[in-house]
Structure formats: structure tokens, C-alpha cells
Amino acid sequence: MSLTATRPAPSAPAARPVTRSYRALEPSRTGKVVRVVLLAIATPVTLFPFYAMVVLSLKPATAVRFPASLLPWPLHTGAYAQVLGGRDMLRWTLNTLVYSVVSVVAVLLLASLAGYAFAKKRFPGRETMFWSFLSMVMVPYHVTLIPTFVLISKLGGVDTYWGLILPTLANAQAVFLMRQFIGGLPDELFEAARLDGCSEWRVFTRIVLPLCKPILATLGVFVFLWHWNDFLWPLIVGQDTHMRTLTVGIAALQQENVPLNVVLAGATVAFVPIFAAYLVGQRYFTEGVTMSGIKG
């Protein structure tokens, strides 16, 4: 009661010391002023690049001089007409969607299958296999890059969706997180279903997956974001213009001396879906990134 009161409570002297120290941990008046000032600096600085991206994309190609270029008017949508009018941008968006969505579905399915087996099934070599999966987190992406590319190109996977997607599905962090989560679920749930005559696949789809919803959402957002923003692998595998993802396409626009307003219009188009998703499901973004990061 009075523990949470921040206003002075003279009628309850016994609770007073607690109340005081609770309040005193809050910053002092100067502390609060400092906080407001620092936030008033940090917030615009953090947001400024986004503002510049949007405003400059709405300028004619010649108006990129600072500071006049940063006024939000007059608006000029020519860059968007150019970006969205061409076929490339739509194709790149489609490619990015395929890359991200297919990967999310596949990684979630594969990792929850493996995670369930590692957590709840006994089979020979289980621990060895699990730890050897996990050890792969230590090997940098770039050590495997060349052999993976050689393998994919030998199999004819350059400039194909499967060549792009398949190598990214071996996700050790996802397997680890799923095993941890499923390991925390009580065995009785699965036993009961099995005694009722459910097949293993049914137990998995009807009991394991629904129980995993929270972790699947968080992990899914993380995998989606990772693929949406991925650059090096799509750059290598998508050699044809039509097989570029948005990141690769925008980097290419920038290097081909396309006018800045057009490049930034492309960047804005690529950013909007992530931004919209971030506004809606922010909790999943922060959880996904921090949780997966912790497993480094």
C-alpha cells in the first residue's frame, strides 16, 4: 500500500523510511534534468538518419545539398515512381520475402523437431550430436563461405531460391533455444497423449508445437530479421540481377551511381515492412534479438 505511494504519507510513520528510500533511489531533481537533456540530444541523433533517408528520397535528384535538402517540402515523388515503376524493385522484394519467409518456416520446423528429440527422446549419440551442433556457433560464417559456395555452385544452386535458402537452414542457435524451451515442458503432457494412442507426429504437431508458440514467435522474428537484412550470402549466390535481394539490390544501385534520391527511395521501401513489423510486434523483436544474442 504505502510502499508504492510516492506522495508523502504523514499518517503512516512506520512506512515512512521505506517510502523515502524507495523514492530516493529515483534520480534527484538535477539527475532528472540531466536525463531529460541527454535524451533530448540522443533521440534526434538516433532518428536523424531515418529522417534524412525519407526526406531525401522525396527530393529531386539535384537537391541533395545540406541543409536546404532537409526541409520536408516541396515533396517530389519522382524517385518512387522510378523505383517502383521498374521491375527490379518488385522482384527484389519478392526474392527477399521468399528468402525470409521460407527460411523462417523451415528453420522453425526443423529446429523444433530436433529440439524436441534432443530434449525428450533418448537415443544413442544424443549428447555428442547436440554439442557438436552447438560447437558450430564458434566457427565464423566466413570459414564455411567458400566451401559452401563451391558446393552450391557444383549442385547448380547459383541464382536459385533453394541455393540461397538451403545453406542458411542449419541454425545451431535455433536448435539450442528449442531444446532449452521444450526441455522445460513437463513430460506428462506427452506421455498422456501417447497413452491415448497419438502417433509421434501427432504428439509433435498437436502438443509440442502449440506449447512452443511463444518461443516460436520470438525465434521466428529473429530468423526473419536476420534473413531480411542478410547481405553477404545473397550477394554471392544471387549473381543475376533478378535474383538479388533488397539489400544486395540497394547496394548495387548505390554502386551504379544511380541518383541518391532513387537509392534512398529504394532503401525506404526496403525499410517500411521491417518498421511496420517493429511497431506491431516490438516485444518479439527485442526478445528475439537479445535472447538469440545471448547464445552468441
Added chain:
Amino acid sequence: MATTAGTPRRRALSRWETRTGLLFVLPCFLLFLAFRFGPSIAGVLLGFFDYTIGDSPTFSGVDNYRRLLADPTFWSALKVTLFYTVLYVPASIGLSLGMALLVRRAFRGARFFRSVFFLPVVTSLVLAGTIFTWLFSSEGPWTKLTGSSWLASTTLVVPALVLVSVWSRFGYGMLIILARLQDVPRELEEAALTDGAGPWQRFRHIVAPQLRPALFFLAIIETTNSFQVFDLVYVMTGGGPAHSSYTLVMHLYDQGFKYFDFGYASAIGVSLFVMTLVVALIQRLILGRNR
């Protein structure tokens, strides 16, 4: 359960369990075999081969490594990468810590500020790179503000890249630190306050020890990330001017996918792997010493 362990039914069950277990792990296992285990071993082996596209690999012993040690571009790329790491890691962790302490307490709008600071983390480095290239360009505000074009300067180009990386990553560290800050026992801080400890003393003796694992974790992960810096360099500078921002992964990319010198590029990859292992080893040593 122990009483039924030997019955035929129980044995049949466990055989069944073994089979489904293996079956469920199998798809993942095959993918790991093809795209993680296999390439990891092949990546190390390829370093000992002369191999370009369309040719078959021929064993060349340590030739690639001999060449690596005599390659001035490799040494300069290593220097650039380490310079970048030395600037980036303390700067990003410092800012993350500062921002975490700033938005730590609940106040009106705290949640809003946290989401603002996390927004760059979900933004791709390619987008960040395109915007910041303009900010640093001769017409951009940064050049007007500082009076020099950082991306055109051989000494300022790496700090410029570090600034962009810090902008795009500090929100991540901030969240990691915030999560740890929640575990700092409130009673302890209150007790210290009652004993007359000022804000710095409370931070130094109560908060900081609690944060040490998180800061340590961040240092390791950010160091490893820094060794692999590529996207921003590719988009913003291409390694220039005059190779002054040419990093190890840029070198690997050019050797592997511009000149298709797969053997040599693999040797560069192995050197990155060794650097990562050294960091992991230092981590083990320090953790071992602490407890």
C-alpha cells in the same frame, strides 16, 4: 518405472523412442553435415590447396600460408580490422552502458526511448550504409559540421565506419545491460543509500559487479563481430581510400569471389577463425581465473 524397465513392452517402447528421436533429428543433422560440419572441415583443408573455379584442387602444402605472411594487403587488412575493433568495442559498449543507465528507471516515456534506441538494430547495415554515405559525403551535414570529408580521409575513414556501427548496434548492448540491471537487488542499493553512498559509489560497488558478466559477454561478441566487418565497408567505402578501410573479410571476398582464388581465400578464412579462437581462449582464461 524401474520395475517395468526390463519387460518386452518397455524395450519395444525404447526402441521406438530411439527410432523417432533419430528420425526427428535427421533432417537437421543432414543440413548440418552438408552446410556446417562439411564446409568447416573443407574450409580448413582448402587452405592447403591451389584451387580456382573450373579447375580441380591441387595440393600445395603451406604455400597459401607462406603467401599470406608475405602479402602486404593481408597485413594492412589485419591492421585495419584490429584498429576498427579497438575503436568500436569500447565505444559501443560505453554508449550501451550509458544509455542503459539513462533509461533504467521507470519514468514516463521510458519505453518509447528504449524502442527508439533499438530501432537502428533492426535496420540493415546496407540501409545504414547508404544513408550515412550521404551524411559523410561532401554535401552532407557531417562534412559541413567537421569541415572535412571523413570517408575521403585515410585516417578518418575507419572512425567514420565505427560511428555508423556504433549507431546501428548500441541499442543491442543497451538491452542486454538493461536485462542485467533488473537483477540488481533493490534492497542492496537502498541499503547503500541509507549508508550514505553516492550515485558513483553505488554504481561502482553494487551495480558494476552485477553487470560484469553482461559487459564481458558483450565484449566477446562485439569483438568477434568486428573481426568480420564487411557489409558497411562494402557499401560505404569499398575498402578505400587507398585500402585504408580494407578489412580482412573484404580481402577474403575479393580473393574468393572476384579472383576465384578459393585456396587463398580459405587461408584468409582460417586466419579469421584463429583470431576468433584466440578471443574465445582469452575468455576461458579470464572466466577460469574469476571462478
